[in-house]
Amino acid sequence: MTSRAGFDPASLVAGVILIALGGLLLLDQADVLELRFAYMLPAVLAAVGGILLACGLTGPPRGRG
Amino acid sequence: MVAGDRAGHHGAMTDEQPTAPTSTPEPPPRRLTRSSTDSLIAGVAGGLGRHLNVDPLAIRITFVILSFAGGLGVLAYLALLVFVPTDDPAAPPLRWGLARTVGAGLLAVAALAFLIPNWLWGPELTVLLAAGVVVYLLVRMIRDNGTSRLSHVAARVAIGVVLLALAAGGFAAAAAGSALGGGIAIAGLIIACGIGLVGGAFRGGARWLIAPALVLALPLGAVAAADLDVRGTWGDRTFRPVDVAELSGGYEMGAGSMKIDLRDIELPPGRTDLRLELGMGEIQVLVPDDMCVTTHAGVGIGAVDTGDGEQGGIDFEVDADQRLAPGVESLHLDVDVGVGALQVGDSLFDFGPGERWRDRDGFDTLQSGTSRAACEGAA
Secondary structure (H helix, E strand, O other): OOOOOOOOHHHHHHHHHHHHHHHHHHHHHOOOOOOOOOHHHHHHHHHHHHHHHHHHHOOOOOOOO | OHHHHHHHHHHHOOOOOOOOOOOOOOOOOOOOOOOOOOOOOHHHHHHHHHOOOOOHHHHHHHHHHHHHHOOHHHHHHHHHHHHHOOOOOOOOOOOOHHHHHHHHHHHHHHHHHOOOOOOOHHHHHHHHHHHHHHHHHHHHHHHOOOOHHHHHHHHHHHHHHHHHHHHHHHHHHHHHHHHHHHHHHHHHHHHHHHHHHHHHHOOOOOOHHHHHHHHHHHHHHHHHHOOHHHHHHEEEEEEOOOOHHHOOOOOEEHHHHHHHHOOOOOOOEEEEEEEEEEEEEEEEEEOOOOEEEEEEEEEEEEEEOOOOOEEEEEEEEEEEEEOOOOOEEEEEEEEEEEEEEEEOOOOOOOOOOOOOOOOOOOEEEEHHHHHHHHHHOOO
């Protein structure tokens, strides 16, 4: 599903997900919010699942095996 | 061996499948090399950037950031400098003689001994040496017989072993770094990986950043959820306050065994609060068997036993309240444990080697009935 040469949607999706996850962890470390397992476990699973889904739907990046 | 010899040799073999002739030759495999043109020190970052199709400046910044994480960046740079050949055709080819291999191995052991003191003569050294021998033999097999199917399998196994070891090391380092207060830096690295992925998406992709970002994110998430903070005192400490004033500041430890012996203390009428914080380990609070004790405990992962039976699990709180008679002397424990256990009882217990929390038999937890009677003023 790579729409044009040089663009990898999976990297974009994974990047956005990681920025969101990192931001969540940063807010916890800065004591702005308090993460508990009840929220953290689904968040991490959703992040990993979203990244895998994006990579699976888009296939390998162009020009690479 | 010239081309004609190789062709004749293959033609004489009968147990290999004949290969179909192809009209166009396959392109050579893209090989990681150090750059001789984009080089600040030895061309490692330039070569990595070219190989991964990312800006070498991002690689250099990553090396610098990792250098502050226990020297990891320096070690990684040195390892790549040793193992990755240069793309300069005038440079002498990389040859792995015995002396160079042993030298690189000794450097790695010295670096690890510097980073992790007191481990050198433990079982880790044997495991490390065995892993080194296995990887070396696999690499030799690949180099000596680079075209066979076995060599490809060996290459994949070697790469898998190395990647697994790196992931395990990164996972442990991230967990330890988070618990020791480096959570903000690690969260920043995860965000940096995300930004690198977004930027790399428009330059052909940078999916190689996903794995290291997750290796950092998973342990940090676990540490954050468990509220694990092991900064502070480590070890086995016993506190025996004799005056109520000593309780006002509470007790706090990073990791280890914290014993609070309150059997000789006289409580004033009314409620006395005691705050206890432990990142990882066990807390044992010793009180007279006729003392009124109430407890509020928050535990990331572990167990709590205040006399009403053991409660354990993940991310839970325990409120062991009692109905207090007016003016009765009571102790209220406010406990925060990241990973570990809390036990309130009336005698000391030492865990033996390999003994687990549930195997204990010498620590008498409070009889809830006795404590309740004390709280109601009947004791």
